[in-house]
Amino acid sequence: MRTYAYVRVDPNTQENFNYLSFFQNFGYSIPSQRLIVEEVAVDTSIIYRDKLINLINYGLETGDLLIFKGIDCLGSSFDEIYNTVNTIEEKKITLICLDFSKKEITDDLKLIFFHFLKLCSSFESKLKNKRKGNHPSSSFVKKVGRPEILTANQKEEVLDKFKKGYSVYALAKEYSVTRTVIQRLLDKSTKSLKSIKRVQ
Numbered sequence: 001m002r003t004y005a006y007v008r009v010d011p012n013t014q015e016n017f018n019y020l021s022f023f024q025n026f027g028y029s030i031p032s033q034r035l036i037v038e039e040v041a042v043d044t045s046i047i048y049r050d051k052l053i054n055l056i057n058y059g060l061e062t063g064d065l066l067i068f069k070g071i072d073c074l075g076s077s078f079d080e081i082y083n084t085v086n087t088i089e090e091k092k093i094t095l096i097c098l099d100f101s102k103k104e105i106t107d108d109l110k111l112i113f114f115h116f117l118k119l120c121s122s123f124e125s126k127l128k129n130k131r132k133g134n135h136p137s138s139s140f141v142k143k144v145g146r147p148e149i150l151t152a153n154q155k156e157e158v159l160d161k162f163k164k165g166y167s168v169y170a171l172a173k174e175y176s177v178t179r180t181v182i183q184r185l186l187d188k189s190t191k192s193l194k195s196i197k198r199v200q
Contacts, residue, residue: 003065005030008073046075062092070099078120
């Protein structure tokens with residue numbers, strides 16, 4: 001059995017860290033040629049982690065042991081991490097995640113580990129769908145940011161009514177928008193008129 005270690009390092013890291021000694025402190029002696037250090041940000045997708053991909057596809061063989069510090073080494077999301085772990089599992093590679101356990105992830109420990117990643121991946125997926133408005137209960141989520149924009153016809157009506165003496169408050173109430181929306185429309189209209197006058 002060959003032992004490999006993979007480390008994700010944030011780019012522009014200034015400190016000189018001895019990773020061989022780090023793994024040695026946990027009782028694992030890693031040959032220097034089998035220590036893979038990759039400088040990628042934590043939010044870098046797995047598809048851009050070339051050293052990790054090459055290690056999984058071409059370096060690791062059935063029966064090998066792969067040690068990594070945390071699950072962030074294996075992807076930028078739980079979905080990526082879960083898929084990466086599954087790919088490694090299919091190659092019958094033994095894993096050790098030091099942040100999870102100092103021992104090899106096998107038997108019941110492996111079931112717990114995979115179940116944990118699956119739960120996190122599922123939660124992450126639901127959260128993304130909810131944020132995109134695709135979740136069934138998304139209608140109950142309060143919208144954040146700018147209110148809905150008025151239609152072109154409504155904008156014309158607002159400007160016309162404002163000229164006739166309607167207040168900003170009255171217009172906002174009538175069109176069910178905030179006063180900020182009405183004021184922004186009026187300000188934009190004023191700027192447009194000034195620009196036309198300059199051209200003339």
